[in-house]
Amino acid sequence: MTDTPARTASRTAIVTGAARGIGAAVAKRLAADGFAVAVVDLDAENCGDTVTAITEAGGTAAAFGADVSDADQVTAAVEAIVERLGPPTVLINNAGITRDNLLFKMTEQDWDMVLGVHLRGSFLMTRAVQKYMVDAKWGRIVNLSSTSALGNRGQANYSAAKAGMQGFTKTLAIELGKFGVTANAIAPGFIETEMTAQTAERMGVSFEDFKKGAAAMTPVNRVGQPEDIAATASFFVREEAGFVSGQVIYVAGGPRD
Structure with a gap:
C-alpha cells in the first residue's frame, strides 16, 4: 500500500505568538496531537514556559525568536525551524498586537504596527512556509481572525486587520488547494x-x-478560554479536515453574522 501525502508529510507545526495566551494553548494542543512544534514569538526567551510545558508532557518543541513583520527575520526563523525540527507542513498565524483608540486619536504608527504584525506578518510567514507544504503535497494553514472583523468601537486598525485575515485565508484556499493545502480562519470572541x-x-x-x-x-x-481556540485549530489541521478549506469559524459562544 502506497503512503498518502498526509502520512509522509513532516509532522512539524509552526505557531506564531506562542509565548502565551491563545498561541501557547494551540502549541500545547498540537504537541499533544503529535506535532513537533516551533514556538515562535518576538523574543525566543519568552517562549520558555510554553516549550517547557510541552517537553515535560512528553512532546517536542523548540523556541524561535522573530518579528513576523520583518522579512529577513521570518526567512531566518523558518530556515532554523527546518534545520532543527524538519520542514513545516502546519502553520498557525496567531501573532498579533493591539493599539486601540478612537479613529480621531489613532496615529499612523498605531495603524501601521497592527496591520504590520497581523497582515504583513501572516503574509510573510505563509510565503516562507508554503513551499514545504507544496513539496509535501499536504499542508494546513490556520489564521487567527476575530469577531472584531465585524467592527468594534476603538479598533479601526485591529478590525481592519482581522477582516483582512479572512480575505487572505480565502485566497490562500483558492491558490493552494490543488497542492493538498487547506487554509481556514478562526475568529474568537472574548477569550x-x-x-x-x-x-x-x-x-x-x-x-x-x-x-x-x-x-x-x-x-x-x-x-472563552485559549483551549477553546486550540481545540478548533486541532480540528482544522487533521487529515479528516482535508475537505474543509476557505472557512471562517466564529468561536465566540454564539452566532456571528
Whole structure:
C-alpha cells in the first residue's frame, strides 16, 4: 500500500505568538496531537514556559525568536525551524498586537504596527512556509481572525486587520488547494488572556467585572478560554479536515453574522 501525502508529510507545526495566551494553548494542543512544534514569538526567551510545558508532557518543541513583520527575520526563523525540527507542513498565524483608540486619536504608527504584525506578518510567514507544504503535497494553514472583523468601537486598525485575515485565508484556499493545502480562519470572541486583561485595565474596569459583562452578552453565558481556540485549530489541521478549506469559524459562544 502506497503512503498518502498526509502520512509522509513532516509532522512539524509552526505557531506564531506562542509565548502565551491563545498561541501557547494551540502549541500545547498540537504537541499533544503529535506535532513537533516551533514556538515562535518576538523574543525566543519568552517562549520558555510554553516549550517547557510541552517537553515535560512528553512532546517536542523548540523556541524561535522573530518579528513576523520583518522579512529577513521570518526567512531566518523558518530556515532554523527546518534545520532543527524538519520542514513545516502546519502553520498557525496567531501573532498579533493591539493599539486601540478612537479613529480621531489613532496615529499612523498605531495603524501601521497592527496591520504590520497581523497582515504583513501572516503574509510573510505563509510565503516562507508554503513551499514545504507544496513539496509535501499536504499542508494546513490556520489564521487567527476575530469577531472584531465585524467592527468594534476603538479598533479601526485591529478590525481592519482581522477582516483582512479572512480575505487572505480565502485566497490562500483558492491558490493552494490543488497542492493538498487547506487554509481556514478562526475568529474568537472574548477569550480570557493577558490581552483582554490589559484591555480591562486600560478601560479602568476590574478584569472580573469585565469578564462578567462579556459572559452576560454571550449565549453560552461564559467567556472563552485559549483551549477553546486550540481545540478548533486541532480540528482544522487533521487529515479528516482535508475537505474543509476557505472557512471562517466564529468561536465566540454564539452566532456571528
